[in-house]
Amino acid sequence: MTITVRRSFLAAFCFVLMTSGMLLASETASAEVPTFTVGWSVYAGWNPYFYMQKSGILKKWADKYGIAIKVQRFDYAASLDSFVAKNIDACTMTNMEALDMPAAAGVDSTVLIVGDYSNGNDAVLVRNGLTFDKLSGQRIMLVQKTVSEYLLERAMVLNGQQAQLPKLHLINTSDSDIVPAFMNNSSNTTVVTWKPLVSQILVDQSVHSIFDSSKIPGEILDLLVIRTEVLNRPDGSGAKFAKAINGAWYEAMQKLTSSGATQTQALKISASASGDSIDSYREQLKTTYLFAEPKAAAEFTTGTLLKQKMELVRQFCFKHGLLGKDIKSVEDVAIAYPDGSVQGRKDRVRLRFNPIYMQAAQQGKL
Amino acid sequence: MATFSLFDIQARPNRLFAQALSCLLFVLCVGLYIQTSVKRHQENSEDRVVPNARQLMTGIHSSVLEPAEEDDYVAPDNASKWERLHHSMIWKDTFASGRRFLISLILLAPAVLLALHIGLFPYFGAGFLRFILFFDKIVALSLLPILFIVFGIDEWSKIALIVIGVAPTMILDVTQMVKAVPREQIVKAFTLDANDFDVAYRVIFRQVLPQVINSLRLNLKPMMLFLFAGEMIAASDGLAYRIAIMRRHMGMDVILPYVLWVAFLLYCIDLALRVLNRRMHPWFQS
Numbered sequence: 001m002t003i004t005v006r007r008s009f010l011a012a013f014c015f016v017l018m019t020s021g022m023l024l025a026s027e028t029a030s031a032e033v034p035t036f037t038v039g040w041s042v043y044a045g046w047n048p049y050f051y052m053q054k055s056g057i058l059k060k061w062a063d064k065y066g067i068a069i070k071v072q073r074f075d076y077a078a079s080l081d082s083f084v085a086k087n088i089d090a091c092t093m094t095n096m097e098a099l100d101m102p103a104a105a106g107v108d109s110t111v112l113i114v115g116d117y118s119n120g121n122d123a124v125l126v127r128n129g130l131t132f133d134k135l136s137g138q139r140i141m142l143v144q145k146t147v148s149e150y151l152l153e154r155a156m157v158l159n160g161q162q163a164q165l166p167k168l169h170l171i172n173t174s175d176s177d178i179v180p181a182f183m184n185n186s187s188n189t190t191v192v193t194w195k196p197l198v199s200q201i202l203v204d205q206s207v208h209s210i211f212d213s214s215k216i217p218g219e220i221l222d223l224l225v226i227r228t229e230v231l232n233r234p235d236g237s238g239a240k241f242a243k244a245i246n247g248a249w250y251e252a253m254q255k256l257t258s259s260g261a262t263q264t265q266a267l268k269i270s271a272s273a274s275g276d277s278i279d280s281y282r283e284q285l286k287t288t289y290l291f292a293e294p295k296a297a298a299e300f301t302t303g304t305l306l307k308q309k310m311e312l313v314r315q316f317c318f319k320h321g322l323l324g325k326d327i328k329s330v331e332d333v334a335i336a337y338p339d340g341s342v343q344g345r346k347d348r349v350r351l352r353f354n355p356i357y358m359q360a361a362q363q364g365k366l
Numbered sequence: 367m368a369t370f371s372l373f374d375i376q377a378r379p380n381r382l383f384a385q386a387l388s389c390l391l392f393v394l395c396v397g398l399y400i401q402t403s404v405k406r407h408q409e410n411s412e413d414r415v416v417p418n419a420r421q422l423m424t425g426i427h428s429s430v431l432e433p434a435e436e437d438d439y440v441a442p443d444n445a446s447k448w449e450r451l452h453h454s455m456i457w458k459d460t461f462a463s464g465r466r467f468l469i470s471l472i473l474l475a476p477a478v479l480l481a482l483h484i485g486l487f488p489y490f491g492a493g494f495l496r497f498i499l500f501f502d503k504i505v506a507l508s509l510l511p512i513l514f515i516v517f518g519i520d521e522w523s524k525i526a527l528i529v530i531g532v533a534p535t536m537i538l539d540v541t542q543m544v545k546a547v548p549r550e551q552i553v554k555a556f557t558l559d560a561n562d563f564d565v566a567y568r569v570i571f572r573q574v575l576p577q578v579i580n581s582l583r584l585n586l587k588p589m590m591l592f593l594f595a596g597e598m599i600a601a602s603d604g605l606a607y608r609i610a611i612m613r614r615h616m617g618m619d620v621i622l623p624y625v626l627w628v629a630f631l632l633y634c635i636d637l638a639l640r641v642l643n644r645r646m647h648p649w650f651q652s
Contacts, residue, residue: 106410106414139519324414
């Protein structure tokens, strides 16, 4: 009896020792290669991340710099939550969310890639030829506190209807149900949303677009953002990641904008990321201004235009309380630009635009 | 007198100890929260995911004493606390959600009566029971696009969602209660010259009513869940609307007080129903 008990103890002990040994071994193995996780969500300008991963481009570049990069797909809101909670290292988001989610929550963030801007992807759609001066009092369906509301507000301002803004009757509608909710009831007159939902709604002949983001170019930017502390890791692995992801991104861009079979393949995989057909994806890309060349992206990031656009966005965020109840002044969430200038208080820089790696890609130094 | 160890069935903790024990998990949760919050704030003093006491106070203050962002109301300088509360964000949202909740609660009454008939009258049972058994298994949320067509995107689609989600379950539950009343009672009532109405409403209904109220108490939470789902999908006011909006920029300082407020409201409704039940039916032993 006692002997068998002892034996089983011994066996259990050995088992524990072995498994812990194995765990340790695997841990040290993974500790040798710094691993980075990139979160992305479905959008015409971000689908190429899926292509980068599928085609092996990403692995090629990660191997070159001796790191590992994982790409994980999220719902948009969930990806932002994970990024703010520091569960992932880098994440795709618009300039507006970069400001009001991580930056406003005190997570110092750096923009690594300025991928594209919405050049018609977001639109204000109305039924029966309604115009901006008649919008007050109408029910407007949109996902509130997102670029949709930003677009609507800019549209009203640019059409001289700023005074009507407080009178708009906004209905916060989840993007998963906005299409059927709008289309099934002709008493809903106005909706603000993005592609491919816009295309689905425009099937209805009585609906047409009265404003879209091509009229405010460069204001709705789609970015890849990394936590600054990760980028500036003392062991230099963050910088390696920045180089690898830029290298992979611009190789993917080049394939995507080339011609022939390579391009078709790239388009096909990118389209499949969101379950779109190639035609539908091509149509979305038409209204997405891709900075396909690193030169264009770097020039936009270092230019003065960016500051003007970001000024509009940060004022919008502050006015709508998106920076949080604690933030009493728009200057308290500051943005730093490549030329060293800062929008807001210098001691409270939370969002940084960093063109170094895009420039390195431009010069072929990756 | 025998002494019992701590975990015996017959052990009797004294009153003070029992009270302390019942608070233990609350204290533990609050402690864990504070620990997480302090830790996160050490790393990042502006953390919004787990707000600290000061952030929560700001959030509570702005939701209880300041008007909602979309309202134009500007409180006069000498406005009393009550007046501010009356125009506040949380008041507005509670009122909007409460109205939807109450209307659906009222609409559940016909469902209970229908259940009484299904359980008691064979022709009703034959006509309705199978369909409701089937309908009960349908996930109401997936019907939402249809609800939007039929009821529009305003109040009625949300109320319909609650009623469609909860009513079948309640009907089945109440039908079971009605069927559980001994057949002998019905026969006895008829021999005492009762008519159908007497048997249904004066014998059966009064007997099952306390159980119906208990069933309603259990269904409060599903009702709230459906209300939240509806308000998160399309709304311009309401408690869940605010939570959905606040989520967009991680306004946990407002979301947490809202969540606790909803829990408190539900607890109050539940308590009210329990007290009402005990007052109305002192004979009922649940």
